[in-house]
Amino acid sequence: MLRTPEYDADLVILGAGGAGLALASRLAQAATSLRVIAVDVRTEYTDDRSWCFWADDAHDLRPIVSREWSDWTYQAVGGPAHAHRVDGETYQYVRGADFYAHARTLIEASDRVELRLGVAAGEVRPLHPSISRPAGEGVIVSTSAGEITARWVVDTRPRRTAAMLFQCFSGAEVEHGGALDLEALGIAPGAAGLMTGMRADADGLGFVYVLPLSDFTALVEWTRFSPTPLRASEVRAGRDAALAALGAPLGAPHVRVLREEAGVLPMGRVPDQRPARGNRFRRFSSVPPAAHAANGTHENAGSIPGVVVAGAAGGALRDASGYAFARIQAWARDCADRLARGEAPIGHPPEPFIRRQMDRIFLQALRAHPERTADYFAAMARGVAPARLLRFLTDRARLSDLLAIIASLPLLPFLAQLPDRSRALAASSVRRPDLVRALRGVRPESAAASEATAEPLEQVAS
Numbered sequence: 001m002l003r004t005p006e007y008d009a010d011l012v013i014l015g016a017g018g019a020g021l022a023l024a025s026r027l028a029q030a031a032t033s034l035r036v037i038a039v040d041v042r043t044e045y046t047d048d049r050s051w052c053f054w055a056d057d058a059h060d061l062r063p064i065v066s067r068e069w070s071d072w073t074y075q076a077v078g079g080p081a082h083a084h085r086v087d088g089e090t091y092q093y094v095r096g097a098d099f100y101a102h103a104r105t106l107i108e109a110s111d112r113v114e115l116r117l118g119v120a121a122g123e124v125r126p127l128h129p130s131i132s133r134p135a136g137e138g139v140i141v142s143t144s145a146g147e148i149t150a151r152w153v154v155d156t157r158p159r160r161t162a163a164m165l166f167q168c169f170s171g172a173e174v175e176h177g178g179a180l181d182l183e184a185l186g187i188a189p190g191a192a193g194l195m196t197g198m199r200a201d202a203d204g205l206g207f208v209y210v211l212p213l214s215d216f217t218a219l220v221e222w223t224r225f226s227p228t229p230l231r232a233s234e235v236r237a238g239r240d241a242a243l244a245a246l247g248a249p250l251g252a253p254h255v256r257v258l259r260e261e262a263g264v265l266p267m268g269r270v271p272d273q274r275p276a277r278g279n280r281f282r283r284f285s286s287v288p289p290a291a292h293a294a295n296g297t298h299e300n301a302g303s304i305p306g307v308v309v310a311g312a313a314g315g316a317l318r319d320a321s322g323y324a325f326a327r328i329q330a331w332a333r334d335c336a337d338r339l340a341r342g343e344a345p346i347g348h349p350p351e352p353f354i355r356r357q358m359d360r361i362f363l364q365a366l367r368a369h370p371e372r373t374a375d376y377f378a379a380m381a382r383g384v385a386p387a388r389l390l391r392f393l394t395d396r397a398r399l400s401d402l403l404a405i406i407a408s409l410p411l412l413p414f415l416a417q418l419p420d421r422s423r424a425l426a427a428s429s430v431r432r433p434d435l436v437r438a439l440r441g442v443r444p445e446s447a448a449a450s451e452a453t454a455e456p457l458e459q460v461a462s
């Protein structure tokens, strides 16, 4: 029972992964007296993922960037490779283990910020007004190690979500003795393969992501965009096939797996948290069932005063790409600055209207025409100047960039994804009679999708 109006901490961070550690480590460095407790259910950090992002030289995580590429490649199966390069920016690679170690070193050097591992956070609820200082302020978090009270909570625990598409991937960092055949994917020496070997069918797009880390090692990932989350074993089989096709089959004497990583990222999250029956998009949770039990009612946490939801759970993932690392770092910096000024924590900024609409229309077109997805990406890689495409991918697109992207894509499938009124407007302003007829006859994707996915929510993780 709480006997004192004091809080255990000014801020409690739930989940100390990419986002939680980014915020905690920035607060550890900040000039502030804030007391911070970060809890995570994991008992140790492993090299469970790597993060890539585009950046210049001027950022404070530069010391932990272990590899970077000036050129990155797009290629559809049987088609030419498109190498992109943008002056002043490289595709940079941070190992999970290095990021975790870096953040933990900063936290350990602080006597105000504490990281508690092996602690599962459960229910989050408001502190009762009669025992809080200003009525309505303060939060209690139940954890496996007892209750923690705080003025504010930043909750980064993964949660169930419905999405328009799922990016399912499985990768292995392998030692291949120089046998990896990058040429087969059109990847020039020294370049990275962003989306290579792209091929699409009625189930969606598949492609190989290759990061050559040295002459003898590489991270090779197989990725699929799918309307439903795929089983881990299915995606792993795609990865193994890709490795074999590139001359580095698992089990061969010259091939050794150094580490593995995998994930399912929602693209175009659908915020509705109600049961999925009648909801046209599939829900997915990357949280293991045990953590779900521990998480209790945390899916409502964002509606409690003083609680902010952040990280992938709070909208950090870019709808159209699944990239989040750079966005998480920017958020952590802003949020820490505000907290250091004595202000309340903030979540991720809302997506600007035009970007959100572009991403949604793009994802809807991918859902409606999965078999054409490789052509869409190849068309963008071929037809859009690298700097424009990069600005689009990194949230800096100008109107002219968006127009260039639209111009590179086939018009009809994308116009068909516009909401009814906009589609009617587009049809009435288009002068080509064949297009007008086609647009009027198009059945909106939403209707088709609702039939396909109106099923009860099921956990489909691995």
Ligand SMILES: Cc1cc2nc3c(=O)[nH]c(=O)nc-3n(C[C@H](O)[C@H](O)[C@H](O)COP(=O)(O)OP(=O)(O)OC[C@H]3O[C@@H](n4cnc5c(N)ncnc54)[C@H](O)[C@@H]3O)c2cc1C
Pocket (backbone or CB within 6 Å): 014, 015, 016, 017, 018, 019, 020, 039, 040, 041, 042, 048, 049, 050, 051, 052, 053, 119, 120, 121, 122, 156, 157, 158, 261, 262, 263, 264, 265, 287, 291, 294, 295, 310, 311, 312, 313, 316, 322, 323, 324, 325, 326, 328
């Ligand atoms: C394998 C992989 C590779 C990725 N690569 C890239 C990339 O190259 N570039 C990019 O921009 N984005 C990438 N992403 C997307 C995104 O950047 C990551 O998902 C990122 O880790 C999101 O950070 P987060 O803090 O939201 O989630 P996480 O890093 O997953 O952290 C959530 C934390 O919550 C903890 N937790 C869960 N339940 C509880 C509980 N009940 N109590 C306490 N703690 C709990 C978990 O243990 C975990 O540490 C990748 C994602 C994955 C999965």
